[in-house]
Amino acid sequence: MAKVEITVNGKATSANVEDRTLLVDYLRETRNLTGTHVGCDTSQCGACVVHVDGKAVKSCTMLAAQASGSDVKTIEGVAGNGALHPMQEAFHQNHGLQCGFCTPGMIMAGIDMVNRLGPKLDEKIIRAELEGNICRCTGYHNIVKSIAAGAKEMGKGMKKAAQ
Amino acid sequence: MYDTNYHRAKDAADAGKKLRACDDGMYLSGGMTLLPTMKQRLAAPSDLIDLTYIKDMNKIEVKGKEVTIGATATHAEVATHAKLAKVCPSLAGLAAHIGDPHVRNRGTIGGSIANNDPAADYPSAMLALGATIITNKRKMKAEKFFTGMFDTALAEDEFVKAVSFMAPKRGAYAKFPNPASRYAMAGVYVADHGKGDVRVGVTGASQGGVYRPKDMEKALSKSFEPGSLEGCKVDEGDMLSDIHGSSAYRANLVKVMAKRAVVAAAG
Ligand SMILES: Cc1cc2nc3c(=O)[nH]c(=O)nc-3n(C[C@H](O)[C@H](O)[C@H](O)COP(=O)(O)OP(=O)(O)OC[C@H]3O[C@@H](n4cnc5c(N)ncnc54)[C@H](O)[C@@H]3O)c2cc1C
Numbered sequence: 336m337a338k339v340e341i342t343v344n345g346k347a348t349s350a351n352v353e354d355r356t357l358l359v360d361y362l363r364e365t366r367n368l369t370g371t372h373v374g375c376d377t378s379q380c381g382a383c384v385v386h387v388d389g390k391a392v393k394s395c396t397m398l399a400a401q402a403s404g405s406d407v408k409t410i411e412g413v414a415g416n417g418a419l420h421p422m423q424e425a426f427h428q429n430h431g432l433q434c435g436f437c438t439p440g441m442i443m444a445g446i447d448m449v450n451r452l453g454p455k456l457d458e459k460i461i462r463a464e465l466e467g468n469i470c471r472c473t474g475y476h477n478i479v480k481s482i483a484a485g486a487k488e489m490g491k492g493m494k495k496a497a498q
Numbered sequence: 499m500y501d502t503n504y505h506r507a508k509d510a511a512d513a514g515k516k517l518r519a520c521d522d523g524m525y526l527s528g529g530m531t532l533l534p535t536m537k538q539r540l541a542a543p544s545d546l547i548d549l550t551y552i553k554d555m556n557k558i559e560v561k562g563k564e565v566t567i568g569a570t571a572t573h574a575e576v577a578t579h580a581k582l583a584k585v586c587p588s589l590a591g592l593a594a595h596i597g598d599p600h601v602r603n604r605g606t607i608g609g610s611i612a613n614n615d616p617a618a619d620y621p622s623a624m625l626a627l628g629a630t631i632i633t634n635k636r637k638m639k640a641e642k643f644f645t646g647m648f649d650t651a652l653a654e655d656e657f658v659k660a661v662s663f664m665a666p667k668r669g670a671y672a673k674f675p676n677p678a679s680r681y682a683m684a685g686v687y688v689a690d691h692g693k694g695d696v697r698v699g700v701t702g703a704s705q706g707g708v709y710r711p712k713d714m715e716k717a718l719s720k721s722f723e724p725g726s727l728e729g730c731k732v733d734e735g736d737m738l739s740d741i742h743g744s745s746a747y748r749a750n751l752v753k754v755m756a757k758r759a760v761v762a763a764a765g
């Protein structure tokens with residue numbers, strides 16, 4: 336058994352888990368945060384994307400023990416002050432989902448894109464950056480639109496914060 | 499996944515000691531290959547020794563043309579290192595196109611070359627750049643290190659600490675990715691080291707894993723232009739053949755990718 340101590344969405348958590356426990360299972364089963372999904376067993380679909388120390392990773396391909404000592408952000412942690420995160424709001428406004436299964440991973444990937452590349456994202460960049468996120472419903476058009484719109488909104492927020 | 503025991507190595511000596519102390523242990527870096535394999539129950543190490551918490555083993559150093567990349571540097575770190583991108587843009591570009599952004603945030607150069615997947619990108623670069631592979635026990639040239647598909651010269655308790663090389667005068671990597679997995683169907687790294695020393699590394703295509711096509715190197719050393727490759731022969735019999743592409747297709751693809759790499763390198 337491994338003792339893991341992980342800050343999840345700003346809250347310190349700890350538990351004794353089997354060493355083979357995947358981070359996604361720690362989040363879903365131990366912490367009851369079921370927004371992070373599992374869509375494949377080949378590390379390809381991205382439904383499980385969370386941020387570990389600020390970086391987007393596939394939580395199905397990381398052990399909870401590897402993440403011990405880290406700061407983890409999940410889809411449950413992105414909204415604040417009673418309002419959706421701009422990226423969530425953009426998916427809502429642009430109909431960026433159908434069944435919604437891929438959506439948590441898409442939003443976490445979208446936020447990561449803006450964190451790395453800034454708020455000005457064109458369609459080509461967004462499509463290339465979505466390499467690790469698969470959607471079986473939408474055909475991606477509205478996801479791309481949503482991320483572009485969410486990025487723009489995040490940019491406004493960044494500007495305000497800078498002033 | 500079968501049961502396993504997770505350990506963190508404090509330093510290089512501790513890593514070797516921990517591995518030797520267990521039954522059937524394996525080193526773990528980004529886990530982007532090993533963990534999916536364990537999830538499929540195709541690997542069942544009794545213990546995992548995590549190398550990524552060893553201090554400074556992910557350091558990238560560029561001194562003039564001399565480049566050293568620590569084994570636990572992630573693909574994202576290699577792709578975005580400003581000094582490296584200046585002296586060796588072809589390697590930074592290669593790293594930027596491995597898998598997807600989330601894989602690049604975890605996967606490491608040490609894990610990639612130690613795994614020596616016949617379709618992995620980095621091994622071709624190591625051959626073309628004439629890299630030296632530095633382990634916890636010795637230094638060896640990339641040619642000595644890669645010994646065949648999924649095979650390296652690493653001993654049981656040996657691990658990659660860093661790779662080092664001199665940045666070439668010019669170079670480029672051209673990859674034809676499998677549209678589903680993004681792994682190379684054929685990837686060719688061309689590096690012109692000047693004074694008629696051109697080296698070529700081919701990945702993704704050959705049954706024997708990554709290799710240097712000597713005739714292409716000779717032709718390009720004489721004249722660094724795509725036309726020089728016209729007379730070169732890629733033996734179909736040596737190529738992989740699977741549902742993604744026949745050996746004839748791959749043999750042709752190697753030549754096409756080599757030409758594209760030369761065009762890109764010549765700028
Ligand atoms: C969806 C997806 C797409 C991918 N696409 C590509 C691609 O396009 N191109 C490509 O090249 N790769 C691709 N990969 C593989 C990826 O680059 C891996 O990160 C890499 O092959 C292994 O590195 P790692 O650090 O994750 O190693 P791990 O998975 O941690 O380890 C791999 C193997 O190497 C051993 N090992 C690890 N570190 C060391 C070390 N320092 N010394 C000795 N042995 C060590 C381990 O014991 C294990 O046997 C992809 C992976 C995924 C999941």
Ligand code: FES
Nearest residue numbers: 374380381383395
């Ligand atoms: S569940 Fe993690 S990539 Fe599919």
Ligand code: FES
Nearest residue numbers: 433437470471472
């Ligand atoms: S909305 Fe159904 S998988 Fe993307």
